[in-house]
Amino acid sequence: MTVARFWRKIPQRYNLIGTKCETCGRHFFPPRTFCPDCRRTGKIVDHKFAGFGTVVTYSVIQTEPDQFASPGPYVLAIIRLDEGPQMTSQVVCDPKDAKIGMRVRAVFRKIATDGESGIIHYGTKFVPVE
Amino acid sequence: MRDVAVIGIGCTKFGEHWERSFRDLFVEAGAIALEDAQMSGEKIDAMYVGNMSAGRFIEQEHIGALIADYAGVATRHITATRVEAACASGGLAFRQAVIAVASGMEDIVVAAGVEKMTDVEPGASTDALTGAADREWEGFVGATFPGLYAMIATDYMHKYKMTREQLAQVAVKNHYNGARNPIAQFPSEITLDTVMKSTMVAAPLRLFDCSPITDGAAAVIVAPLDRAKEFTDTPIKVLATAQASDSIALHDRRDISTLDASVAAGQRAFKMAKLTNKDIDMVEVHDCFSIAEICAIEDLGFCKKGTAGKFTADGETALGGKIPVNTSGGLKACGHPVGATGIKQVCEIVTQLRGDAGKRQVDGAKIGMTHNVGGTGATVAVHILGRL
Numbered sequence: 292m293t294v295a296r297f298w299r300k301i302p303q304r305y306n307l308i309g310t311k312c313e314t315c316g317r318h319f320f321p322p323r324t325f326c327p328d329c330r331r332t333g334k335i336v337d338h339k340f341a342g343f344g345t346v347v348t349y350s351v352i353q354t355e356p357d358q359f360a361s362p363g364p365y366v367l368a369i370i371r372l373d374e375g376p377q378m379t380s381q382v383v384c385d386p387k388d389a390k391i392g393m394r395v396r397a398v399f400r401k402i403a404t405d406g407e408s409g410i411i412h413y414g415t416k417f418v419p420v421e
Numbered sequence: 422m423r424d425v426a427v428i429g430i431g432c433t434k435f436g437e438h439w440e441r442s443f444r445d446l447f448v449e450a451g452a453i454a455l456e457d458a459q460m461s462g463e464k465i466d467a468m469y470v471g472n473m474s475a476g477r478f479i480e481q482e483h484i485g486a487l488i489a490d491y492a493g494v495a496t497r498h499i500t501a502t503r504v505e506a507a508c509a510s511g512g513l514a515f516r517q518a519v520i521a522v523a524s525g526m527e528d529i530v531v532a533a534g535v536e537k538m539t540d541v542e543p544g545a546s547t548d549a550l551t552g553a554a555d556r557e558w559e560g561f562v563g564a565t566f567p568g569l570y571a572m573i574a575t576d577y578m579h580k581y582k583m584t585r586e587q588l589a590q591v592a593v594k595n596h597y598n599g600a601r602n603p604i605a606q607f608p609s610e611i612t613l614d615t616v617m618k619s620t621m622v623a624a625p626l627r628l629f630d631c632s633p634i635t636d637g638a639a640a641v642i643v644a645p646l647d648r649a650k651e652f653t654d655t656p657i658k659v660l661a662t663a664q665a666s667d668s669i670a671l672h673d674r675r676d677i678s679t680l681d682a683s684v685a686a687g688q689r690a691f692k693m694a695k696l697t698n699k700d701i702d703m704v705e706v707h708d709c710f711s712i713a714e715i716c717a718i719e720d721l722g723f724c725k726k727g728t729a730g731k732f733t734a735d736g737e738t739a740l741g742g743k744i745p746v747n748t749s750g751g752l753k754a755c756g757h758p759v760g761a762t763g764i765k766q767v768c769e770i771v772t773q774l775r776g777d778a779g780k781r782q783v784d785g786a787k788i789g790m791t792h793n794v795g796g797t798g799a800t801v802a803v804h805i806l807g808r809l
């Protein structure tokens with residue numbers, strides 16, 4: 292991944308800034324610049340999400356060196372943000388504690404180290420709400 | 422629109438072909454299909470080639486021209502087009518070939534699919550496959566392909582209480598069928614224990630829930646139905662072709678464990694063929710992971726939502742069951758060279774309809790169906806084929 296490709300997504304990735312359609316009130320994260328409901332009558336503006344949500348579903352990604360090289364184990368999840376949209380992220384917790392319906396909040400974390408360039412990518416992960 | 426028939430089929434053996442190149446594979450599949458149709462390449466008017474990621478797998482693009490060239494038809498300057506929709510590339514290539522003939526624009530058309538996946542490290546091939554999902558908002562945050570389907574499985578098992586053992590029966594059944602298919606990558610039977618004790622990849626999915634990395638190619642030749650008898654005594658009629666799309670990311674779906682694109686494509690295909698699921702004698706579905714087969718047979722209407730685990734464990738999808746599913750061994754046991762899979766599904770149904778499927782033959786097979794999925798369900802192609 293080039294630096295520019297990651298850099299232009301920094302506001303969204305670091306600060307959970309998505310978009311909102313002022314015409315119908317629907318929120319988008321990941322952000323969209325076109326409202327599928329209102330189409331040309333939609334008015335899209337930036338929206339900072341509060342960062343609270345609920346786990347819809349999840350998986351524990353394991354290390355599988357032969358076929359599936361991954362820095363596991365980690366909890367991959369789909370999270371429904373309180374404002375409505377769903378996003379894919381990781382939940383930083385003991386894999387045994389992961390469950391459907393658990394409340395989580397967004398935190399700023401390292402996501403990955405780029406193999407070739409060694410650039411460290413940061414972004415949003417989630418932690419359980421105490 | 423004209424009626425369209427399949428007049429020739431060809432498939433390489435699926436597997437890890439260290440000794441053979443991308444070019445060798447599609448040339449072999451094409452030659453088998455031409456031989457099957459008792460035809461020379463000079464009759465071909467056009468080619469559609471399903472290929473997901475030659476750019477990532479062998480650093481080659483411009484696959485349409487390459488294939489026409491090495492198939493020996495480039496000097497006639499035929500139409501040669503690559504079609505890409507991730508793992509559904511083959512299904513879409515077949516659909517484009519059918520549309521070309523149905524429209525009257527072309528007469529004799531080859532639909533092929535090819536993927537050479539083992540020329541890169543396993544990590545690189547897995548990463549290339551992640552491009553079938555949303556790279557920016559799934560792949561970059563750590564979603565592997567098994568991980569995405571595992572999230573479908575978690576959701577499904579939570580909602581419908583399917584057991585882990587019922588899910589494993591999908592793989593056991595597909596290996597049983599694969600053991601009866603000469604082109605299968607894994608022509609060996611397995612037990613429930615094999616699945617349950619295999620390495621955990623992405624909980625709840627284990628290694629034997631996952632289709633493998635495969636090299637392979639497949640080709641079929643389609644022609645106007647009224648010309649089919651020039652080439653074969655057993656033309657197989659294309660009764661329906663349908664395609665549907667959905668959100669690229671799993672998190673944007675209406676329901677995590679329903680592939681709405683499968684539902685839509687299935688309904689369109691049944692409507693076009695004026696048939697229902699009760700008319701289908703066997704179906705090849707896209708079991709890239711065991712859970713995908715569970716969702717597919719429900720989404721296509723072969724059993725009610727939430728019941729596919731029991732349906733499978735009861736043997737209803739096995740040979741001799743109510744609706745044999747994946748008689749080829751499916752993606753799991755036959756292998757999954759992504760761009761070729763949709764074409765191989767058509768080859769399997771044609772083989773069944775001709776009565777040539779040997780030990781995996783479905784008795785009296787008259788009508789069959791194929792179901793090919795791209796990504797986690799962002800593209801689905803469904804076809805219905807029938808014996809005359």
Ligand SMILES: [Zn+2]
Nearest residue numbers: 312315326329
């Ligand atoms: Zn709107």
